[in-house]
Amino acid sequence: MQSSIQHLIERYQQGERIFHGLDLSGCDLSHLQLPEIDLSYSVLREASLVGTDLTWAILRDVNLTNANLTQAHLHRANLRRANLTTANLKQADLRAADLSGATIANAIFVDSNLWGTVAPDGVSPLQRP
Structure with a gap:
């Protein structure tokens, strides 16, 4: 599994951003810098993404x-x-x-910054100036 993570990082560093349908279940991707990555349709069950930079990432239909x-x-x-x-x-x-449309059953959002986030029902719960 470590070799597939290393391969992903190398491809990302070379400018590739689209990585659809990967199975990264249980992988440790903590503290990586992956802004604008597209992992749509991928599986990251039980993955560790502690402190990972996923700013502007596309994580549509990701598990x-x-x-x-x-x-x-x-x-x-x-x-x-x-x-x-x-x-x-x-x-x-x-x-x-x-x-939008995300499943968040039993997800933990303690002390998260949700300003302007579009909730699963399509409503932005924290509309502030």
């Missing part, structure tokens, strides 16, 4: 069940229809992220 996203940077990330069941998003930066 993040039981993933650890503590302190992850998800500012303006597209999480449409993502499965975040039991995911840990403590202290995550979700400002202006799009969670």
Whole structure:
């Protein structure tokens, strides 16, 4: 599994951003810098993304069940229809992220920044000037 992560990082550093349909279940991607990555349709069940920079990332239809996203940077990330069941998003930066259609059953959002986030029902719960 480590070799596939290393391969992903190398391709990302070479400028590639689209990585659809990967299975990174259980992988440790903590503290990586991956802004604007497109992991649509990927599986990251029980993956560790602690402190990972996923600013402007496209995570449409991604399975993040039981993933650890503590302190992850998800500012303006597209999480449409993502499965975040039991995911840990403590202290995550979700400002202006799009969670339209996402499954968030039992997800943990303690101390997360949800300003301007589009909730699963399509409503932005924190509309502030």
